[in-house]
Amino acid sequence: MSVNTIVPLTNVGLLAQAVESAANRPPELPGLVVMYGPSGYGKSLAAAYAANLHRAYYVECRESWTKKAFLIAILREMGIIPMKTLSEMVDQVAEQLSRSGRPIIIDDVQYVIDKAAANVLTDIYNASQGTLILIGEERVPASMSRLERLHNRVLEWVPAQKASLTDVQELAQSSYPDIEMDADLLEEVRARVKGCLRRIAVNLYRIHSEAVANNWERVDLETWGERAIHTGQPPARRA
Amino acid sequence: MQKSTTRKPVHLVAQGPKGDRQSMWEAMRKLNKAGTAITVRGVWELGAEWAPKGRVRDYMKGLEAAGYLRRIEGAPGPSVQYELVRDIGVDAPRVRADGTEVTQGRGREQMWRTVKIIGDFTSRQLAQAASTPQHEVAETTANDYCLMLAGAGYLTVTRPGGPGKPARYRLAPGRWTGPRAPMVQRLKQLYDPNTGQVVYQRNPQTEGGDE
Numbered sequence: 001m002s003v004n005t006i007v008p009l010t011n012v013g014l015l016a017q018a019v020e021s022a023a024n025r026p027p028e029l030p031g032l033v034v035m036y037g038p039s040g041y042g043k044s045l046a047a048a049y050a051a052n053l054h055r056a057y058y059v060e061c062r063e064s065w066t067k068k069a070f071l072i073a074i075l076r077e078m079g080i081i082p083m084k085t086l087s088e089m090v091d092q093v094a095e096q097l098s099r100s101g102r103p104i105i106i107d108d109v110q111y112v113i114d115k116a117a118a119n120v121l122t123d124i125y126n127a128s129q130g131t132l133i134l135i136g137e138e139r140v141p142a143s144m145s146r147l148e149r150l151h152n153r154v155l156e157w158v159p160a161q162k163a164s165l166t167d168v169q170e171l172a173q174s175s176y177p178d179i180e181m182d183a184d185l186l187e188e189v190r191a192r193v194k195g196c197l198r199r200i201a202v203n204l205y206r207i208h209s210e211a212v213a214n215n216w217e218r219v220d221l222e223t224w225g226e227r228a229i230h231t232g233q234p235p236a237r238r239a
Numbered sequence: 240m241q242k243s244t245t246r247k248p249v250h251l252v253a254q255g256p257k258g259d260r261q262s263m264w265e266a267m268r269k270l271n272k273a274g275t276a277i278t279v280r281g282v283w284e285l286g287a288e289w290a291p292k293g294r295v296r297d298y299m300k301g302l303e304a305a306g307y308l309r310r311i312e313g314a315p316g317p318s319v320q321y322e323l324v325r326d327i328g329v330d331a332p333r334v335r336a337d338g339t340e341v342t343q344g345r346g347r348e349q350m351w352r353t354v355k356i357i358g359d360f361t362s363r364q365l366a367q368a369a370s371t372p373q374h375e376v377a378e379t380t381a382n383d384y385c386l387m388l389a390g391a392g393y394l395t396v397t398r399p400g401g402p403g404k405p406a407r408y409r410l411a412p413g414r415w416t417g418p419r420a421p422m423v424q425r426l427k428q429l430y431d432p433n434t435g436q437v438v439y440q441r442n443p444q445t446e447g448g449d450e
Binding site: 044045047048049051052053055057058060076077078079080081083092095096099100101107174175212 | 250251252253254326327328329330348349352353355356357358363364367368369370371374403417418419433
């Protein structure tokens, strides 16, 4: 058995499936996939896996981006020297997308979706008919409903899911195979951080350090006892 | 995949120095765009004068076998003429003379792509995040690659490693030089195909190490 089987996290699987069906869609269907959800839910890991499966281009948006900055970033990701005007750049991006057949993943799309830069997305999609994967925060679908031409080209909406107990167990097993972490403790962690994968990772790290320091081979809820579970909330002031 | 709806031809030129295949491929696209038939000689003159013609011929044979080029039957003149029937854009197809795909380097390509996406990571996490069913990345491979990239200043160490505690890395700001993955070469040096420079040598006995 290989040591590196892919961690089968729920959101990784969900996005991979959606991208797969978009990439293999019949030509009359639209090619947009939108994954949305709070930060810390493992959307980036899902993006990495989908990107590697399909050799997709990947761009992470910034708040300060204008149309031009957006286009230049995409061309840079493609390794193409940008031409002068915006419309030429749109054509360059579109040509590369449709010729290569590779999808493009636009992450943190909430930073551009409410601005003029969002038109770049519509232009690129219209000119390329390619596969576009937008990833962003919870409010992205609402923002997109204002961009009608984009909104009705969505093939699949993929809401990012909270981590399941299986996800937590997979993560614990793959990150810290030397320590056995019991399901009751993992479930407690999952419930306390409300399924946020990033906070789960922080807690697993702490549990592991504590286990190593105390020479535990196995930790359950009882062993963990009164020790804190990190929830991202500042501790309550004691009277 | 789909038909192109681009109004007028745009020019897609890759950044950086051109490797063998890349410059030959760009020459073919240029000839194609100009409406000229593609010949070994034409490609050699336009994009590979430094290479033996045999290499150009081999690559074009591979492209024909893989269905990118098609022979124009009954073309006048002594040399074989081709047309480009499958233009996949700026990146040169990686094919051998028999038309099979070269997949060497895919693991590295996946790591380089993943480094940009996942923020901060240990080499174990990078190996996991960069693996696909077709191309798995071993943890040792990821570890070596992280060390080389960190040596070149492409990755910063966000938490130093220690006994039983793996180092954590993240892509250094502004150090993503382009889509082509830096390559670990023999002699343990790191070559960046985006800039054409050797950016790190593990044993800095000769000049040309870190910039």
